[in-house]
Amino acid sequence: MTGIARRVLAGLAVASLALLAGCAGGTNGSNDTVDQGYQSGDGSTKTWPANDRGDPVALDGTDYEGKVVDLAGSRGGVVVLNTWYAACPPCRKEAPDLVALATGYAGKGVRFVGINGTDAAGAAQAFERTFKVPYPTIEDADGRAIAALQGAVPVQAVPTTVVLDRDGRVAARILGLADRSTLRALVDDVLAEPMPTSPGS
Structure with missing residues (x-):
């Protein structure tokens, strides 16, 4: 095997490992919170204490059926946002x-919303049918939803x-594959926090 072939195979192996951790990554973590540099999509978790959270996230769009999805109507409840694409x-x-958790928390004031900036409607809806996804996904081809979240x-x-x-403020984040028990614990912690003085304001 030539040296070039070895390098190509090594590169493919690294790319495969990256896909297992997370399907896409960034290179600039300069906007992250204190002591948090760039993290790969390895399932790492970050939480923010209530007094260190920023402004509410203003995020809206339409799902793959053309229905409006607006987080403003979810104030007073907990929201779980998940970025994904079918491949x-x-x-x-x-x-x-995620489907099991969304179903289990449906009556407890927790709303799940997906964000997909990659797929056309056919691919996204096939994914939703395959996994019986019960919550909406914002079609984010123009990147507005991700920009608002970023x-x-x-x-x-x-x-x-x-x-x-x-x-509506960011309380926790998981980069990469979300472990079910970890996400449940994060949601439960936020649910246990006191209600805001003016829900929906």
Whole structure:
């Protein structure tokens, strides 16, 4: 085997490992919170204490059926945002857990919303049918939803899962594949926080 062939194979191996951790990554973590540099999509978790959270996330769009999705109407409840696309291996792996959690929390004031900036409607809706996804996904071909989210929390890998508190502020983030028990614990912690003084304001 030539030296060039070895280098090509090594490069393919590194790319495969990156796909297993997260389907896409960024290179600039300069906007992250204190002591948090760039992180690969390795399932790492970051939480923000209530008094260190920024402004509410203002995020809206339409789903793949053309219905409006606006987070402003979810104030007073907890929101879980998940970025994904159909051909992403970790997105497919975590989908059953997200579906189970969304179903289990449906009556507890927790709303799940997907964000997909890659897929055309056919691919996205096939994914949603395959995994029986019960929550809407914002079709984000123009990148507006991700830009709004990036303004509050760095999103450096797909999938990324973000938990918003009852005021719509970023409380936690998982970069890469979301572990079911970890996400449940994050959601439970935010649910246990006091209700805001003016829900929906």
